[in-house]
Amino acid sequence: MKAIGAQLFRGHARLTGIRKVSVETFGGAKSLSARHAVVIATGSIAAVPDVPGIVEARPWTNRKATDSSSVPHRLAIVGGGGVGVEMATAWQGLGASVTLLVRGKDVLPRMESFVGELVGQRLTESGVVVRTGVSVTELRRPNAVGPVTVVLDDGTDLEVDEILFAAGREPLTSDVGLDTVGLTPGDWITVDDTGRVTDVDGDWLYALGDANGRAMLTHQGKYQARIAGAAIATRAAGEPLDTEPWGAHVATADHLAVPQVFFSDPEAAAVGLTAAQARDAEYQVQVVDVDLGKSVPGANFYADGYTGRARLVIDAEREVLLGATFVGPGVAELLHSATIAVVGQVPISRLWHAVPSFPTISEVWLRLLEAYRDAG
Known part of the structure; x- marks a missing residue:
């Protein structure tokens, strides 16, 4: 950060008004005022459904699933998207007995249908139990270190040692001061193709990466940052933006060319x-x-x-x-x-x-x- 002349403040930042941010640090609160722009890039967290027993079950999300030091004997994974199939592939390979619970009819439903067919077939061949057309309605874990009973909407249940939810994301925008500028805390933030927040007057507030919900992939967030950085600098200089499709100041790829790779087998x-x-x-x-x-x-x-x-x-x-x-x-x-x-x-x-x-x-x-x- 120092190499590019940026000053880093570690703490919890919140908007407090137009171009104003307050940061709670270990040394106390600091108030900052931006000359040109404020960028929200707070990311997202795994969505966990509010079903009975969710708190007692202490479910895994993608974070726990990628830093656990032990392999559960039986693991249920809820969600047939990219994270679900990657985690099913990884944990089955590590020796867990994996059951993948998918609400739809196949895995990876946003890709061409043949992809889900091939990936699902290979998961089954590797020993993963793939159950489609089911949703979780209740969890039971009476003993904090005991197994979890997963109750499904088809009237069946299964017993596992851990359950991982990989069924969507939620924006990390509930406590960043959105209400001070007329936005709803906890919502996705709507932006235009330059990254500028459309529901706030002026050209000063931007939201990038998962916070805007456009294309929730790390590389797309970086791409949006490059585009928005160029737009902010150009606006600050009082120069016109290049907003034609594929122009220097618009994230056209978010609509027409989002690349994605899932490291399944x-x-x-x-x-x-x-x-x-x-x-x-x-x-x-x-x-x-x-x-x-x-x-x-x-x-x-x-x-x-x-x-x-x-x-x-x-x-x-x-x-x-x-x-x-x-x-x-x-x-x-x-x-x-x-x-x-x-x-x-x-x-x-x-x-x-x-x-x-x-x-x-x-x-x-x-x-x-x-x-x-x-x-x-």
Whole structure:
């Protein structure tokens, strides 16, 4: 911090008015006034449902699940999203007997459906019990060091040693002084594409990362910070902002090119729009799919019996990528090339000249382009 000329105050900070912040530190309260902007970047916490017995059950969240020094014999995980499948993969691998409780019909429901099918199948093969279409209605733990009884809405229950909730996030905005500027404590903070809070007058208050709920991933929070920093500096200098899509002062990628990787087994990676999202946005959509194990020699050099799949979602009118999804061992490292293609709106005709090295999994790009050509 000192290297960039920033002064650090450790403590609990709250807004106290327009451009004003009070910080409770060990040495007492300090009052700060900003010349140009205040940024809220307080993050989020795991959402824990208010079901009977929740306090006595002392459930794990993602924090406890990643710093526990012991392995529970039986672990229930509630939630089929990214954290749920990653934790199920990790704890089953560490020796726990894992039951994954999913409210919907499959895991990773926000990705292309084939991803959840493959990841769910592999979880089951590894020994994880995946139960779909169920929700927790009650927890019982009469002994603080004893097992937890998990009561489900289908009338069944199960006994486990620990239960982990991975079913959503809540903003950490309940005690940061939002009420002093007319906002509701505990709510997500609505911002525009520059990161500026829209429900507060003036160009001085910003909310970045999980606090705004736009794209709750670490790398997207960093991206928003870069965009907002540039916007704040430009506004302070009295210069006009570049707010055209993909301009220097707008976080366009939050809407059209959010990259995400889930380190399950197999890995799942995606960027941009799914086929359903693209159709809902009324693009002229063409979808191409490739079986990595059957079509890509480099995949089978990577792992014997390679199982995986790739999809491109293409704007058939402009012939550019709208989205890409990969599932299979090692696919995380394919994602940034897809992100560049989506963000850069690289024409399909130009992608033919991006030659994948032999023999690597990246040869999937050639198979995808061939599938698009042959479908036409």
